[in-house]
Amino acid sequence: MTAAYYLLPILFTCFGMLLFFSKHPLYDDFVTGAREGIESAVKLIPTLILLLCTVSFFGASGASEWLTSLLAPLCEQIGLPSELLPLLILRPLSGSAANALAADLFESAGPDSFIGQTASVIMGSSDTLLYIAAVYFGAVGIKKSRHALPVAFAVMLFCIFFSCLLCRVML
Amino acid sequence: MLSRIIGVICVLSMLFTFLTGGGAAASEAILTGAERAVSIVLTLAPAMALWCGIMQVFRRVGLLEYLSRLLSPLITLCFPTAAKTGVGREELTACITANLLGIGNAATPLAIQAMKAMKSAHPDTDTASDDMITLVVLNTSSFSIMPTTVIALRSACNSADPFSILLPVWCASLVCSVMAVTLCRLCAPLTRKRDIP
Known part of the structure; x- marks a missing residue:
């Protein structure tokens, strides 16, 4: 390898x-x-400044913790460990925050636990959605992105649940 | 769309900043965000320069042309307009090859090159074309063969087998990429306007 x-x-x-x-x-x-x-x-600098200011504002505001506590019961219902929720919320927004969260999960739950492995699969099979959309469209001055973001969010959501399912079945 | 998302995130964040009383932390975070944007560009710029330079050379010697013929079934399936007109076909091929090979830091530069090439067909519009959207969605569901960052993280945290996740990652990436292309092609006619091919 x-x-x-x-x-x-x-x-x-x-x-x-x-x-x-x-x-x-x-x-x-x-x-x-x-x-x-x-x-x-x-x-790319101006586009990224706008995006990253927003994302780090979001990270500092505590909104992510609130979303986690709101969605936790729902996740437990469908068999998704609620420890993964902060990762799921931040994965599309900030690459570095998601990396830090994954490292935390590896520390606390262990990289070879179910949580650790699911976190790895999610990290490996998805990417920072907002960053990619902002950078790619920003680089060529596209303002009307049509169905790009809804479809990308749908695919990412599906991808996350599919990753969890795969981890349950394969690992 | 992106500006609306940014607006929603800002309002939501402001609300919670009031609720938690974290005004000082929030103002610091916003400024740090701006700094991080510049430092990301600083780490991105060398990779951009290197890959755009290498790509120019590969294009000149005809390697890209050869590769794009090799991958043309895949390109036709994912990017029908580029495959038909030839505009941006080589750039898209380079971008997909880099992703498949897992040359991580080449993905963004090459994708931007591909976006520029596709944009050159419609320089006056600010609306995304079908193929541009497919490229963005495909890249958000990252289809790399070697997820180097995660594997590095796993070994750093003393995993017994950092590579154990490869098979599920490949399955997930494959299924999600297929789904990305399918959804993009299904949704394209719904949001299409007259002036976009």
Whole structure:
């Protein structure tokens, strides 16, 4: 499995060999591409400032704890450990907060417990929804996102429950 | 849509800040958020530069063209407009390949490249096209083969077998990706306006 970590070095070596052997002006191509990359990264700053201010406001307000206590009985009913709820609430909003919560769960419940493994599967099979939507659409100036967010939320919700179900069945 | 979500989150947060009396913590959090935005861009920028540069080179030597022919059934299925017109097809292929291989920090730069390519077909509109939406939804249900962050976290917390979650993660990712594409294609005609293909 650690073979996966060799992918990037191998890919980069292929790239280096291309630079060495090719007759195209590849060095200049790289520089042009990299400059574009930096420019699009810098253009993302305003979008991200708005998003992250909102998300960290939400994190500090205690609304997440309230949602957790509100939804906990419902979750226990369908067999979802309520310890996972804060993770489920923050997963679409903030990548770093979700990582911190997962680390907490690994500490308290153990990474190989049912809770720990379910948390891992949820983390591995979903991503920071709002961040991705803001960054992707923000980078090209899209304001009307049509059905993107409702569908993305629906898929994420389904994905979370499906992950729990899989953990119950497979692990 | 995003602005409405941000509005709702703000009002909700304000309400709870009043209730819990955490005004000081909240004002600090908002400012920290702005700082974090800049530091995220700072960590993103090198990866963006590296991958956009490498992609430019791969495109020049025809590697992307070759890859996109290899993956063309998948592209046709997920991104019908791009597959038909060819606009953004190579960028989408690169993005999907990076995700499949699990080169995590390449996903965002390459996806942004793909978004730009697709946008270039309709430079004047601020409405998302079907394929753009599919790309966003597909990426939110992350379909990576190697969920490196979680595995690193698990080994850091002394898991007996950090890789034990791989099989369920693959199953969940696969099912969710299929569902993402299906839902996107089903919903696309419902929200489509005349000027968007």
